[in-house]
Amino acid sequence: PPMENLLNLDEIEEVATKQVTKKAWAYYWSASDDKFSKKFNNEAYRSILLRPRVFRDCERCDFSSTVLGHKLGMPIYVSPAAMARLGHPAGEAGIAEACRSFGAMQIISNNASMTPEQIVKDAAPDQVFGWQLYVQIERKKSAAMLARINKLKAIKFIVLTLDAPVPGKREDDERAGMAGAPAPGAVKEADRSKGTPDVSEASGGVGKTLFAGTDPTLTWRETLPWLAKHTDLPVVLKGLQTHEDAYLASLHAPQVKGIILSNHGGRALDTAPPAVHTLLEIRKYCPEVFDKVEVYVDGGIRRGTDIVKALCLGAKAVGIGRAALWGLGAGGVDGVRRVLQILSDESQACMRLLGVETVDALGPQYINTRMTEQQ
Numbered sequence: 001p002p003m004e005n006l007l008n009l010d011e012i013e014e015v016a017t018k019q020v021t022k023k024a025w026a027y028y029w030s031a032s033d034d035k036f037s038k039k040f041n042n043e044a045y046r047s048i049l050l051r052p053r054v055f056r057d058c059e060r061c062d063f064s065s066t067v068l069g070h071k072l073g074m075p076i077y078v079s080p081a082a083m084a085r086l087g088h089p090a091g092e093a094g095i096a097e098a099c100r101s102f103g104a105m106q107i108i109s110n111n112a113s114m115t116p117e118q119i120v121k122d123a124a125p126d127q128v129f130g131w132q133l134y135v136q137i138e139r140k141k142s143a144a145m146l147a148r149i150n151k152l153k154a155i156k157f158i159v160l161t162l163d164a165p166v167p168g169k170r171e172d173d174e175r176a177g178m179a180g181a182p183a184p185g186a187v188k189e190a191d192r193s194k195g196t197p198d199v200s201e202a203s204g205g206v207g208k209t210l211f212a213g214t215d216p217t218l219t220w221r222e223t224l225p226w227l228a229k230h231t232d233l234p235v236v237l238k239g240l241q242t243h244e245d246a247y248l249a250s251l252h253a254p255q256v257k258g259i260i261l262s263n264h265g266g267r268a269l270d271t272a273p274p275a276v277h278t279l280l281e282i283r284k285y286c287p288e289v290f291d292k293v294e295v296y297v298d299g300g301i302r303r304g305t306d307i308v309k310a311l312c313l314g315a316k317a318v319g320i321g322r323a324a325l326w327g328l329g330a331g332g333v334d335g336v337r338r339v340l341q342i343l344s345d346e347s348q349a350c351m352r353l354l355g356v357e358t359v360d361a362l363g364p365q366y367i368n369t370r371m372t373e374q375q
């Protein structure tokens, strides 16, 4: 269908679900165990209410923003997600093309189905990328990847994912894997960004297959100094889920310049908290974290109001994982553009209805979190 006819993210997901292979669908859609965290991610935003102000001039709405000093057209970014070509041949380069139209940031997955060089090849001069790292047991492999990343000017920071030292138990993915049908979008040897096993043979599920080789021994003490030896790029830690860890991360500024509050889209530890809860914890117990590092959130974004609420609570930018993949699956580059357009339009409408003209002017005075905090 023409992408303009799809009015919200649910409709895009529905179309993508029908179009992608069963294996791609199972890998993208799946989450751990009983998928409670995935569900909480959506629901958390619904229990935060907005506090719109009236009699304010809201003719103008400026949705531009910055991340780590880089200008962005909007504070929405595409989260790192493996295997975009499983859903559509345009893959991660297609996501980059869509992001380019909006000045949106993209974080490239360690397990992308195209090389980082291919993905940033047509980057606009001011286009912003991060590159996400899963440190490999064979550290030499990760060091070699970092050496390649250091040469790519478009990549401005390294995202180190910490919430999945071992894979979550994603039963839908495992079940689809057992059918054994090779995925049409499976990466070819030459296109792989690292030596990941071929997912066309992913009999235990795509997720588990991709995780093989990931180092589960990472620690604050060992891994950040190791990373500093291999890159001068700023580091963003992904998958923080408590105020204690957010605080520890802030002690590692200036090497660590940002943190992503995330439960991995509910794909790692089931019943881990949605990012909004962690955001609320940080506000309560260690608000100084916001002065030391930039804070980003992801998980369960379905509407512009979700994004505006996260920004009100102190998030500097908000990530979308599955939504971008569903956009790709529904309509390739135009599908991802449609997802970004819908979220941008909805967010700006929300800001106007709140009586707020700029992203910086959003704050906790525009929301009521009492329902969430009672939980």
Ligand code: FNR
Residues within 6 Å of the ligand: 027, 028, 029, 041, 079, 080, 081, 082, 109, 110, 111, 132, 161, 238, 262, 263, 264, 265, 266, 267, 298, 299, 300, 301, 319, 320, 321, 322, 323, 325
């Ligand atoms: C992910 N995510 C992820 N995270 C990461 O750091 N490295 C990765 O390679 C992947 N791969 C991946 C694949 C797929 C199919 C999904 C859905 C997710 C997690 C991702 O970055 C993000 O945290 C969540 O997707 C956010 O939740 P939503 O937006 O999907 O609800």
